[in-house]
Amino acid sequence: MATETKQTSEPDGVLRLGGPGLAAEPTGDIHEIETDHLEVSMGPQHPSTHGVLRLKVKLDGEWVTEVQPEIGYLHRGVEKIAENRTYFQFLTITDRLDYVAAMACNAAYAVAVEKLAGLTVPPRAELCRVIVQELDRIASHLVSVGTYGLDLGATSPFIYAFRDRETILDLLEMVCGARLTYSYIRVGGVARDLPEGEWRTRFRQFLDEFPPMLDEQDTLLSENEIFLLRTRGVGVLPPEVAVNYGTSGPVLRGSGVAYDVRRSKPYGLYPQLDFNVVTRPTGDCLARYQVRVEEMRQSVKILRQCDQLLDEIPPGEVLAKGARGVKPAAGEAYASVESPRGEMGVYLISDGSNKPYRLKWRSPSFVNLSVLSAIGRGWKVADLVAIIGSIDPVFGDVDR
Amino acid sequence: MSTELPDSPEEAKPADDIFGLYGLEDLLGEGVEVSVPPVGDPVVTIAREKLLEACRFFKEEQGFDYLILVSGVDRGDHLESVIHLGKADAPNIVILKTAVPYDDPHVPSVTPLWQGANWHERESFDLMGIIYDGHPDLRRILLFPEWDEYPHPLRKEFRLPSLEGKYTVE
Amino acid sequence: MGLFGRLVDDLVNTFVSILKGHQVTWRNLWRERVTLQYPNERPKLPERYRGLPGLHPELCIVCGACAKACPVQVINIQGRKIAGTRHRELVRYQLEAGRCMFCGLCEEACPTKPVKAIRLSNTFELAVADKSALVLEIPQLLEIWKSKPVEVPEEQYLAATPKKLAAQELAKQAEGEKPKAEGAEAAPRPKRVAAEGGPAGG
């Protein structure tokens, strides 16, 4: 098992990381045999690039000597579209960014516009936001963890994860009528209050049933020796490099940096809630996987508190006055939320009209993926797949 | 070296304390201006010659080690390169802005300080047309290399087909 | 322990971990299935489900709020004034379902009461052989509208349609009365509505 990570400082002063394969240079007699590197294009149609990622990979046998991500296959010019939509209308487009966790996209945009326009969100709406965001975080992590199993060849965890995710999607569908493109968190609040009755029962049932299911599914992966062999010590990302690259979310916390927007730059109801920022010190694929699993448990913890708060905060107004035709004064604001993939920020400039003058989306997947060319080299092809899976990019979010 | 920070973000940003808090007095001078807008975070406007120096100051002396965002803005009469800096362990944000004329859109790249700027700057170059000097690999990232319909689609001159309402009453 | 100890530990761990995994799959082998055999078993859609928008042409007051609220501009409305009154009637209503993203902003913007003229239905099966079949006209839209149950009885919501109001107004005009007050009450002014829905043009 390869556990060592090498760092080399190359002439241009750029820090490069990589696996044990970096040392696999031919020595002695092998020099006499002329060998050539194999250049392959991994993706954009490839089962484990999680969408339309294309990697230009240079292989020396099974060793990856160079990896260069090529993105943009899903670019839809969302930032330009934003300049042609009203503040209220653009919210529906944000669903299409990180389509695995659209609630976070809704929230990031809504928080930014509220900051710019000085809107106050009603307390009940804040509670609804936390609940749907955390549910969505679990759903998103389940996709990530499940497909990670699939990347490593285990099919069952994927199905188990999607079965649980289905429960969450049903809950969210009851809340907002859609399973992926929620458009639920609106500028100034939420679209509608949470439904009562059956929804509440099923929500509580989910909170009770999910943790054992998660443990069971986790048994299949993180307690399996083959899985550990494939992930432990693979794709190590040291903390200083992770910060230098600006990574966030499980990728950064897997390297031991306790940076979570919900704690670092608190928003909404999060300062009142009790949860831990999950970190793992090792920075390898296993650490990133474990952070995701543990975050799901933390989300359940948050949701249990929210379940109590639902009784304390009475139903009432859920959309701030004047949110529909919001017209912020000229100015600019940067606001961010913790999406399942990390710091999802929106930099918004207003010129006083009803449409954004400029909107810049700080997508966590984009930043996290940029670290791949640094940590992806020096490993085997199979490890590269594991590393991509542990970074968990979503291409709606990367390419925007 | 970093200044001691209060716990909550509200305390961290009283407008009159900004210079002391971020140690901006040392930096102020020719080509560096500070403004604290009513909404949002403190903005430091920097001439592009001093950008790298200012970034190094923020990173190494003020502990702004976390690069959030590098972006470009088309202000109508000039371009603007905007850098959002944060800290990995504190809520502070500072925004660095550099004005860039249309006919000479060059800005020093901050990749020597933050590797993470690499893709942000490529994107800004791709969509906004700002050229980052010293960038190791400045080429298109989101659009395909042969894109020439309009070189930099996020500039204001590039207009999308208008979305007229299709509502008619005779 | 040393090397031998580590070896034994590794062996035990491997053995146990693999058995544990098999234990999990074995347990799942006997659990109830979760598959829904879709075309034969239908999903139970929640009340708030956002499917294809449907329109009731009688209820529509042709204010254009839905067209203006739509972020992707799939709604195309043509109306005309009913001669001699303040009311409008629908001539043509087109909805390009192929581009619709089911966000529901049109429904939220619709001002008619007690039932909205445009409502998102439970229809989600949109597969067609030809894209042009996805441009929906009034008859199809009405069918979709009616596919979702309405709580209000039909006589009640059809009591004050623009056409009926216009007919009343004309009748009153014929009697020589001034119908202004009633007309203003029945049809909200489009400008105010449009502002609420968020104007897209301009």
Place this chain on the structure above:
Amino acid sequence: MNLPITLTGIVEGALAPLGLQGLTPLVVYLLDALIILLLLIMPVVTILIWLLRKMLGFIQRRLGPMRVGPFGVLQTIADAVKLFHKEDLFPANADRVVFALAPFLVFVPAVLVYVVIPFGQGDGFVTKDLSVGLVYLTAVTSISAIGIITAGWSSDNKWSLLGGLRSAAQLVSYELPMTLALLGPPLMAGTLSLSGIVAAQQSVWFVVPQALGFLIYFIAALAEIAHLPFDLPEAESELVAGYNVEYSGMRFGLFFLGEFANSFTICLVATVLFLGGWHLPFLGGLPLTSWQTGLATVATMALLGGGIWYLNWRRAGWTSATRWHWLGYVSAAILAAIVLVAGLVGFISVVITLVKTSLLVFVLMWLRGTLPRVRVDQLMSFGWKALVPLGLVNFLALAFQAATGIPTGWVLNLLFFVFVGWLLLFAWRKRWAYSAVS
């Protein structure tokens, strides 16, 4: 008991008027092979694929195939029909001859193996009981490696080349421990004929004195047929589909069928060599002719399928989802008739063999539903550092025992049993609480 009309008789009768009696043995052989292919391999593979998909589905709380035929029994046939309809594509720069031949190199050996395997007691159950059956077996199964390598190479695709190379390395490495383990039973039985080996297990199955060998064989064979956790040559998440990425239509179908036929084969071989073949403690088989073996096989698979069917019914109930109702009933009726006829003729020994085999096949499916895939270097080091030394030790102990009569083989396996028992105890003492997370 034999049916009144024999195949030889029919062929002789047909050839005699043409004056070609001399060709009778050849034609009979060819027809025999054809019957084996059509009556044995095809139905077995068909039902096996369905079983596998059903079991995997149940493990994952799905239903598996449900549409074609009742509970999707005929899904594999529908897939095969679909594959036949597909265009047979050749990549532009492919080596056309090699590319076209490669699938046959994989599929044909998978079928050829069945020639020497005794399905039941008596000559009727084995096509040709070679005196060097085991040698033939190991030789023929190795051919499919060539097919995979040439498929990978001739496609002119970098991914399939990688898959081919991986498979070359893997198959060559695991051939060694597998053969070492396979040498155990003939050492004990004193013959290379597979029927002889089964006959030698009348009193005690070889899995008892050669448990270690059985384990080594099973693991190595998993790698040989590229089954999870060793399915590296076609690891779809890494190499897209490995060596068969460029194949389409029935050429791909041949790889697919060959793969499933292979998984059946290794289980069958394990049954014959280690699990006592048709032996039960006190039941013998009845003689049957070779072509009736096919019927018997189908019947057993039908019985097994019936079990799954029952499970499925318990779970899903009857739905109108099965569009091909009538076809399903017809096929079920045919299968039932075959069961009846074969039952009348008597096929108990075949049933025993196939039930044992099917249990092993279930283990394969279970593994497939549970384990992730290992990495190529881990695969290699496991093969060379664990399996080969163990295989050598096992073989030496057995050979020493055979040569001198000192029961070293028994001692080794006793040690192995003690070790496994100790592991279980250890595991139980830890109350399965071992957690790798910490």
